[in-house]
Amino acid sequence: MAEEDQGALPSKGDFSAWYNELLWRAEIMDVRYPVKGLYVWYPFGFSLRRNVYDLLRLLLDRDHQEALFPLLIPEHELAKEAEHIKGFEDEVYWVTHGGLSPLDVKLALRPTSECAIYPMYALWVRSHADLPLKIYQIVNTFRYETKHTRPLIRLREITSFKEAHTVHTTWEDAERQVGEAIALYREFYEKLCVPVIISRRPEWDKFPGADYTMAVDTVMPDGRTLQIGTVHHLGDHFSKTFQITYEDVAGEQRFAHQTCYGISERSIAALISMHGDDRGLILPPDPAPVQVVVIPITIGKRKDEVSAEAAGIERELAGAGFRVKVDSRDIRPGAKYYYWEMRGVPLRLEVGPRDIDAGQVTAVTRLGEKSQVARDALVAGVTGCLASFAATLKERAEAHVRTHIRVSRSMDEVLAAVGDGVTLVPWCGSRECADLIEEKTRAAVLGTDVRSAYLVDVSGPCVACGKQGSTALVGRSY
Amino acid sequence: MAEEDQGALPSKGDFSAWYNELLWRAEIMDVRYPVKGLYVWYPFGFSLRRNVYDLLRLLLDRDHQEALFPLLIPEHELAKEAEHIKGFEDEVYWVTHGGLSPLDVKLALRPTSECAIYPMYALWVRSHADLPLKIYQIVNTFRYETKHTRPLIRLREITSFKEAHTVHTTWEDAERQVGEAIALYREFYEKLCVPVIISRRPEWDKFPGADYTMAVDTVMPDGRTLQIGTVHHLGDHFSKTFQITYEDVAGEQRFAHQTCYGISERSIAALISMHGDDRGLILPPDPAPVQVVVIPITIGKRKDEVSAEAAGIERELAGAGFRVKVDSRDIRPGAKYYYWEMRGVPLRLEVGPRDIDAGQVTAVTRLGEKSQVARDALVAGVTGCLASFAATLKERAEAHVRTHIRVSRSMDEVLAAVGDGVTLVPWCGSRECADLIEEKTRAAVLGTDVRSAYLVDVSGPCVACGKQGSTALVGRSY
Numbered sequence: 039m040a041e042e043d044q045g046a047l048p049s050k051g052d053f054s055a056w057y058n059e060l061l062w063r064a065e066i067m068d069v070r071y072p073v074k075g076l077y078v079w080y081p082f083g084f085s086l087r088r089n090v091y092d093l094l095r096l097l098l099d100r101d102h103q104e105a106l107f108p109l110l111i112p113e114h115e116l117a118k119e120a121e122h123i124k125g126f127e128d129e130v131y132w133v134t135h136g137g138l139s140p141l142d143v144k145l146a147l148r149p150t151s152e153c154a155i156y157p158m159y160a161l162w163v164r165s166h167a168d169l170p171l172k173i174y175q176i177v178n179t180f181r182y183e184t185k186h187t188r189p190l191i192r193l194r195e196i197t198s199f200k201e202a203h204t205v206h207t208t209w210e211d212a213e214r215q216v217g218e219a220i221a222l223y224r225e226f227y228e229k230l231c232v233p234v235i236i237s238r239r240p241e242w243d244k245f246p247g248a249d250y251t252m253a254v255d256t257v258m259p260d261g262r263t264l265q266i267g268t269v270h271h272l273g274d275h276f277s278k279t280f281q282i283t284y285e286d287v288a289g290e291q292r293f294a295h296q297t298c299y300g301i302s303e304r305s306i307a308a309l310i311s312m313h314g315d316d317r318g319l320i321l322p323p324d325p326a327p328v329q330v331v332v333i334p335i336t337i338g339k340r341k342d343e344v345s346a347e348a349a350g351i352e353r354e355l356a357g358a359g360f361r362v363k364v365d366s367r368d369i370r371p372g373a374k375y376y377y378w379e380m381r382g383v384p385l386r387l388e389v390g391p392r393d394i395d396a397g398q399v400t401a402v403t404r405l406g407e408k409s410q411v412a413r414d415a416l417v418a419g420v421t422g423c424l425a426s427f428a429a430t431l432k433e434r435a436e437a438h439v440r441t442h443i444r445v446s447r448s449m450d451e452v453l454a455a456v457g458d459g460v461t462l463v464p465w466c467g468s469r470e471c472a473d474l475i476e477e478k479t480r481a482a483v484l485g486t487d488v489r490s491a492y493l494v495d496v497s498g499p500c501v502a503c504g505k506q507g508s509t510a511l512v513g514r515s516y
Numbered sequence: 517m518a519e520e521d522q523g524a525l526p527s528k529g530d531f532s533a534w535y536n537e538l539l540w541r542a543e544i545m546d547v548r549y550p551v552k553g554l555y556v557w558y559p560f561g562f563s564l565r566r567n568v569y570d571l572l573r574l575l576l577d578r579d580h581q582e583a584l585f586p587l588l589i590p591e592h593e594l595a596k597e598a599e600h601i602k603g604f605e606d607e608v609y610w611v612t613h614g615g616l617s618p619l620d621v622k623l624a625l626r627p628t629s630e631c632a633i634y635p636m637y638a639l640w641v642r643s644h645a646d647l648p649l650k651i652y653q654i655v656n657t658f659r660y661e662t663k664h665t666r667p668l669i670r671l672r673e674i675t676s677f678k679e680a681h682t683v684h685t686t687w688e689d690a691e692r693q694v695g696e697a698i699a700l701y702r703e704f705y706e707k708l709c710v711p712v713i714i715s716r717r718p719e720w721d722k723f724p725g726a727d728y729t730m731a732v733d734t735v736m737p738d739g740r741t742l743q744i745g746t747v748h749h750l751g752d753h754f755s756k757t758f759q760i761t762y763e764d765v766a767g768e769q770r771f772a773h774q775t776c777y778g779i780s781e782r783s784i785a786a787l788i789s790m791h792g793d794d795r796g797l798i799l800p801p802d803p804a805p806v807q808v809v810v811i812p813i814t815i816g817k818r819k820d821e822v823s824a825e826a827a828g829i830e831r832e833l834a835g836a837g838f839r840v841k842v843d844s845r846d847i848r849p850g851a852k853y854y855y856w857e858m859r860g861v862p863l864r865l866e867v868g869p870r871d872i873d874a875g876q877v878t879a880v881t882r883l884g885e886k887s888q889v890a891r892d893a894l895v896a897g898v899t900g901c902l903a904s905f906a907a908t909l910k911e912r913a914e915a916h917v918r919t920h921i922r923v924s925r926s927m928d929e930v931l932a933a934v935g936d937g938v939t940l941v942p943w944c945g946s947r948e949c950a951d952l953i954e955e956k957t958r959a960a961v962l963g964t965d966v967r968s969a970y971l972v973d974v975s976g977p978c979v980a981c982g983k984q985g986s987t988a989l990v991g992r993s994y
Contacts, residue, residue: 073588073621073623078586079583081583085581103559105557105559108549108551108555109656110673130614133625134611136608145609161548178587182615184615194588197584
């Protein structure tokens with residue numbers, strides 16, 4: 039539905055222009071909806087969204103259950119947890135009227151669902167035997183963003199918020215769940231071939247109402263970080279507010295401990311930004327809406343034979359579980375290549391008379407690696423091509439992240455590093471020094487306890503005050 | 517999470533009490549959310565919802581594409597189509613504030629998405645080659661209901677609205693789509709074993725802004741009808757309002773013709789109400805979250821052997837694609853039967869030492885039909901049991917609907933019939949006579965052009981005025 043177009047994308051070097059243009063050219067999002075910060079998922083974009091969230095569901099369904107809670111939260115419930123409401127009151131949308139009449143109680147569009155879910159948990163949780171309780175939902179949530187909005191990244195309607203909410207007997211068991219959630223998110227991003235950096239957000243940047251917040255970040259092409267997941271240890275703050283208690287083995291009533299963790303369509307922003315190139319999307323096989331496209335190279339009189347061969351290939355691959363499409367449109371092959379490259383299809387199979395005669399198919403990955411696949415070992419050949427393609431994508435993405443992390447031991451080094459990447463600095467842990475770093479470099483202390491394969495320990499004198507500091511991640515964020 | 521409970525349900529004869537109690541006992545919905553008309557899907561209920569909507573998606577994906585449009589509609593877009601806004605203005609929720617500030621433009625929570633989608637269609641549709649366009653989305657929609665609300669049936673947040681919106685070159689092609697949509701909905705309800713009656717709603721009851729509305733109704737246990745799907749021919753009303761035009765083959769700009777059609781979680785209300793009995797849910801195999809439950813009958817020393825046998829059966833059935841669960845909880849078998857009957861599991865397999873010795877499994881359907889399945893032909897045996905169970909469910913449901921449709925040729929007969937069913941009457945077609953019928957019987961003229969396997973033509977003198985009339989469906993509705 040986007041116009042057929044053969045023009046070039048802006049270079050990915052101009053990331054912002056490239057990103058915006060790619061989103062509509064590849065038919066991911068239409069930004070022309072008549073309200074700021076709200077966007078439309080094109081069918082192709084939505085099929086990518088379906089696949090990404092199916093992957094996420096598959097991981098969660100191992101030991102979580104999916105449920106669904108209402109969008110509308112009455113004012114008195116949202117206001118119950120003091121820190122929580124303070125964190126969100128500036129960005130909550132309020133429903134004040136039903137039809138032509140004012141409502142008795144104002145209703146908030148959920149910015150996140152603690153205050154919709156926990157009153158129910160107070161009813162559901164009775165005994166230690168009910169715990170741990172692990173439930174998630176995938177819903178739309180709302181933030182009245184006053185900052186610059188950006189499709190998939192900064193939205194007024196987050197259309198695809200996966201939020202999990204768990205309940206445990208002890209603080210320690212909740213902490214164990216924090217670890218499991220991080221492992222789950224790592225596994226999820228592995229499937230998207232997106233490398234992540236885990237860190238613990240500074241106190242002032244944690245989720246409102248949490249004991250602490252662990253964040254999952256990635257490094258975008260321009261070197262800015264994108265937060266693509268968070269895991270919060272809620273301690274017993276919310277259970278005290280919402281009276282979520284359980285009877286322990288000894289028959290005593292105790293407050294439960296909780297965690298929550300979320301992922302939004304930023305996962306798709308990361309996926310698109312990390313892998314794409316100047317010719318369009320590049321999608322890993324797992325989430326790709328079309329994994330294999332078959333292009334019949336029909337020349338002269340062997341047209342029917344080639345069409346039949348292409349159809350046979352499609353049948354065989356579909357039967358083996360691949361998402362495959364034959365493009366038999368009456369346009370020249372070059373236009374088809376352009377079209378499917380823009381949409382990130384991992385593998386293109388070309389089949390012409392010469393391929394038929396040679397008993398083979400020509401396979402070209404979205405990264406341009408060309409090989410011949412024996413027709414009588416098609417499934418194995420395609421499986422191999424896709425696996426090696428995914429491995430290459432992962433390596434490319436890891437190389438990107440690795441080369442965009444530097445070590446800085448002075449403020450000048452920080453300033454130089456954050457222009458096109460993130461940096462590890464020794465930091466004393468004080469708010470004053472974090473503010474000073476921000477003032478001088480326009481980059482924030484993102485986290486401590488940094489966990490990533492790419493990182494090293496840089497303990498030493500704090501870049502701001504010179505006192506002994508330990509490793510912190512510093513960068514500019516979306 | 518609902519309390520373990522061995523008490524009896526209210527009798528299904530007291531339908532309303534039965535329905536409300538079943539919803540929480542079978543863990544479908546929790547009605548205790550602190551806002552009227554908003555309900556919570558329990559995990560078990562949501563897994564039923566997932567299966568039902570996966571079935572619907574599978575049918576739609578044949579030739580529709582899924583997309584996603586924003587929830588919030590600016591006031592000026594909603595107000596564009598005069599009849600449409602008139603139809604909805606009393607029940608629209610309005611967002612008026614973002615954070616602490618009033619918004620410049622009031623935003624409606626979509627009551628349905630014509631006014632969110634069609635401004636985009638105006639941009640997307642250019643040429644006859646873009647048509648037909650068939651897109652759907654599955655979303656939450658909102659109605660400020662002032663009537664008595666009821667879970668799954670009359671809601672303020674409809675959590676699961678599947679709405680399809682199609683665009684065509686001609687009125688006739690849109691009419692053809694109306695037929696296809698009806699066929700698709702019939703097929704969907706076949707899978708749920710829910711019989712339907714198709715009819716054309718009277719003029720005054722059509723969708724606001726439509727040329728005409730076809731409705732899909734079923735007959736609930738108490739004889740009242742439930743509308744479980746609608747298909748609207750929109751003509752060119754909306755395309756003129758939203759400027760959805762295409763260039764025809766001759767190069768002329770023309771207004772497009774449109775249809776839209778929807779199904780909500782009422783489909784699940786129908787499914788539950790139609791089949792359930794005094795012991796709980798009865799679910800057809802296609803949507804059932806658990807299709808087969810295996811109960812090990814462990815007696816004395818052969819416990820390990822029985823457990824191993826149950827695990828082997830689970831493995832084999834799961835491998836064949838069934839949703840199967842072994843219930844190995846340490847409670848007596850009777851309590852397990854009760855538990856799984858309440859949750860509507862189509863087939864229970866009992867396996868004990870005697871079954872092992874005889875090389876068989878004891879199979880009991882949710883309707884109580886008992887049979888022996890040979891262990892070495894397990895998959896075939898289970899497949900057969902489930903198919904015959906589904907056929908029986910369908911017959912039972914059809915018998916229910918058939919026996920709840922009567923023919924009435926006088927107002928007295930109408931009054932007698934609508935106490936516990938629907939009725940076919942000759943009706944002249946005038947609004948006055950429809951009003952008279954409603955006044956005297958508290959039942960409405962639901963539709964004409966009635967299509968159903970159970971119905972006959974009853975043309976004759978109008979029950980109200982005596983003039984020549986044709987067949988109309990009359991009943992009391994939810």
